[in-house]
Amino acid sequence: MQEHYEEFLNEVNVTAEVESLLKAEAFFRLYSNAGVESGDIEDPEPCHVLYNGSPAYRIDGYYLNSDQGELGLIVCDFKSDAELKSMNSAECNKLLNKVVRFYTLSMRQDFIAGLENESPAFQAAFLLHESMSLIKRVRVIIMTNSRLSIRKAGLTTKTIGDINFTCSVLDFQRYSDIISSRSGVDPIEIDLREHGLSPLPCLTASCNDSGYASYLVVIPAPVLAEFYSLYGARLLEANVRTYLQARTLVNKGMQNSLKNEPQNFFAYNNGLTATSSSVTVEYIDNAPYITYLKDLQIVNGGQTTASILYARDNQKVDIQNVFVQMKLSSVDEDIRNELIPSISRFSNTQNKVSAADFFANHPFHVQIEQLSRRIFAPIKEGDLVATKWFYERARGQYRDLQAYKSPSERRKLSTEFPKSQMLVKTDLAKYELTFQQQPHLVCLGAQKCFMKYAEHIEKTWTPDALNFGDGFFKDAMARSIIFRWTDRMIAASEWYAADRAYKSQTVTYTLSYLCFAASNKDKTLDYRRIWNKQELPAKLKKYIENIAIGVAAYIRNTPDNVRNVAEYCKKQICWSAMSRELMVHDSLDIPSDIFVDKTQYAQRKRDDKAVSKIDSEINSQKAVFEKGAEYWKSARVFAQKSECGTPKELGVLDVCTSIPARIPTEKQSVVALKFLATLESEGFVNDQNQ
Numbered sequence: 001m002q003e004h005y006e007e008f009l010n011e012v013n014v015t016a017e018v019e020s021l022l023k024a025e026a027f028f029r030l031y032s033n034a035g036v037e038s039g040d041i042e043d044p045e046p047c048h049v050l051y052n053g054s055p056a057y058r059i060d061g062y063y064l065n066s067d068q069g070e071l072g073l074i075v076c077d078f079k080s081d082a083e084l085k086s087m088n089s090a091e092c093n094k095l096l097n098k099v100v101r102f103y104t105l106s107m108r109q110d111f112i113a114g115l116e117n118e119s120p121a122f123q124a125a126f127l128l129h130e131s132m133s134l135i136k137r138v139r140v141i142i143m144t145n146s147r148l149s150i151r152k153a154g155l156t157t158k159t160i161g162d163i164n165f166t167c168s169v170l171d172f173q174r175y176s177d178i179i180s181s182r183s184g185v186d187p188i189e190i191d192l193r194e195h196g197l198s199p200l201p202c203l204t205a206s207c208n209d210s211g212y213a214s215y216l217v218v219i220p221a222p223v224l225a226e227f228y229s230l231y232g233a234r235l236l237e238a239n240v241r242t243y244l245q246a247r248t249l250v251n252k253g254m255q256n257s258l259k260n261e262p263q264n265f266f267a268y269n270n271g272l273t274a275t276s277s278s279v280t281v282e283y284i285d286n287a288p289y290i291t292y293l294k295d296l297q298i299v300n301g302g303q304t305t306a307s308i309l310y311a312r313d314n315q316k317v318d319i320q321n322v323f324v325q326m327k328l329s330s331v332d333e334d335i336r337n338e339l340i341p342s343i344s345r346f347s348n349t350q351n352k353v354s355a356a357d358f359f360a361n362h363p364f365h366v367q368i369e370q371l372s373r374r375i376f377a378p379i380k381e382g383d384l385v386a387t388k389w390f391y392e393r394a395r396g397q398y399r400d401l402q403a404y405k406s407p408s409e410r411r412k413l414s415t416e417f418p419k420s421q422m423l424v425k426t427d428l429a430k431y432e433l434t435f436q437q438q439p440h441l442v443c444l445g446a447q448k449c450f451m452k453y454a455e456h457i458e459k460t461w462t463p464d465a466l467n468f469g470d471g472f473f474k475d476a477m478a479r480s481i482i483f484r485w486t487d488r489m490i491a492a493s494e495w496y497a498a499d500r501a502y503k504s505q506t507v508t509y510t511l512s513y514l515c516f517a518a519s520n521k522d523k524t525l526d527y528r529r530i531w532n533k534q535e536l537p538a539k540l541k542k543y544i545e546n547i548a549i550g551v552a553a554y555i556r557n558t559p560d561n562v563r564n565v566a567e568y569c570k571k572q573i574c575w576s577a578m579s580r581e582l583m584v585h586d587s588l589d590i591p592s593d594i595f596v597d598k599t600q601y602a603q604r605k606r607d608d609k610a611v612s613k614i615d616s617e618i619n620s621q622k623a624v625f626e627k628g629a630e631y632w633k634s635a636r637v638f639a640q641k642s643e644c645g646t647p648k649e650l651g652v653l654d655v656c657t658s659i660p661a662r663i664p665t666e667k668q669s670v671v672a673l674k675f676l677a678t679l680e681s682e683g684f685v686n687d688q689n690q
Helices: 002-018 024-039 091-105 109-114 120-130 172-180 221-235 236-246 254-258 262-268 302-313 334-348 355-361 361-372 397-401 405-415 426-436 446-460 468-494 503-519 529-532 536-558 570-587 597-629 628-640 647-656 666-681
Strands: 043-053 059-063 068-079 138-144 164-170 190-191 199-207 212-220 274-276 278-284 287-294 297-301 325-331 388-392 422-423 523-525 594-599
Touching: 002 024, 002 068, 002 503, 002 666, 024 043, 024 059, 024 068, 024 138, 024 164, 024 172, 024 446, 043 120, 043 628, 059 091, 059 120, 068 091, 091 120, 091 138, 109 120, 164 172, 164 221, 164 297, 199 302, 212 221, 212 278, 221 302, 221 325, 254 262, 254 355, 262 325, 278 325, 278 361, 297 302, 355 597, 361 388, 388 397, 426 446, 426 468, 468 503, 468 529, 468 536, 468 597, 503 523, 523 597, 536 570, 594 597, 597 628, 597 666, 628 647, 628 666, 647 666
Parallel strands: 068 138, 138 164, 274 325, 388 422
Antiparallel strands: 043 059, 059 068, 190 287, 199 212, 199 287, 212 325, 274 297, 278 287, 523 594
């Protein structure tokens, strides 16, 4: 653990240096990213508020889920000590009390009136005061790079008014577990009796020695609501969690049923699909009851769960006589990673969940990952070796790259894949939506921004991936170069140092306006030039600096009716108003040598697509050849038995069955693979593999 801690401190230092952040800001960034992905928290808004007077109060970030009525308040405890320290419950309570105090003060009009309108304290306090009618629960999250000496799942404080406070600690042990684990799951262990709940009656649906067992359970709505109130989004499997974060949670039909026909809710609702790694079943009066669940995850039915909690807390609906059916699968640890994604996908096929909701498994990611491992970036002036941009499709890939390697091998890999050239899925979504002139969507937070970009990819993706070949990758990495340079430039500027607020909003709005201004003159950035140089031209740097100053001034000088700047930046009206306002006063000349005409850029994209088409056909031919003649003979027999295929498709299969005597052309190979996908959807499985 001490070794992990030393690596973490180094990562804080590197992040602070690369992104021009204070170490405390880098700490918040790293912990927030881990917490969001694991479900411990939702996308937080950084807001560093500290007052050591009397009464002392503090927060470092917040989020508000108005649909669920949940307010999250984050407080950080960052230590730069070389040795890993411990945190006891007294220290936790001290931080918790400061957060609760800030919340209590924010409910008072006189407290808000005494704050400066531009201060972070005012921004957070005004939002809390304005939203007090929506807040039903407050979740306090303590982020610390100490190790909690007493492990507790949660600590419930006294109720303030009608509001229940729960506190959880994201300590270094938890952070390390998230980073080290592929799933990022800290197993939720639920002993129903310890929670004061009755065991759940169940029926054993299947049980064998294959590491899988299933149960049918009728779960009382108050029990389900209590689980969700305690554990929040951690209870939801990752795809479902991301889906719900991007959409309205409350289903009006469910609300009406819960309120007006609670006795019929069981009949009307499809129920839940859930998984766990361990289930304890006891027999009471010769009937089976579930008394303990480990690592409970809801893979379908998240909206039902959220709606029940909303009805209980927001609508004050009596849910005592409401029941929900649950199909529970207990899956052993060694097969969880293979089985649970399939359970999640198949259990959602009858619901209105688009492919974007499972975007973490989309072939787009695989495509970008493969390109990032293959394409070398041009050597920058002054450098001796070429490098690559590392796209982390699954968390931990970059760390695994150097795991169990010798020091010389690690140095070689670090040279080929520098840490400064690593980006994750949410980074790419943020960069791409920025340059698509949608900064308000970027400001929604990493997960919601990610889902918005997923919707865009879903509309433009084709199985041959022609729109996302080498050219797209190079331009996308150029956009990341521009974004990251702008972020560092703003962080290091004197005008930002005087008021360290709204940096993330300033960056995305600055670059969106850059594209907007160029588009109005039928221009677009010459991304390929930036890729070839791996840096921004001096003229472009100066141009972006001038825009950033204007954008920052606009953000801080919002309309009179806007009291919370961060929330305003999430709205389309903010982007529309800003782009119009800045265009009117824009006296800057666009440097012609760093932009290209739209027609020229469009032709370049067509050329890129043509090259991708050739590459795709060659890869298809290779894939068809590698399967071998026997494979294609099995496919041909299946096609004949099932009466599938056009004469053209069957003719291509005949060619494939003659490999290597006859080699299908590139175009025939494309037809063969498409037809193979059709056969597989009809149930074809290669006899050789059975």
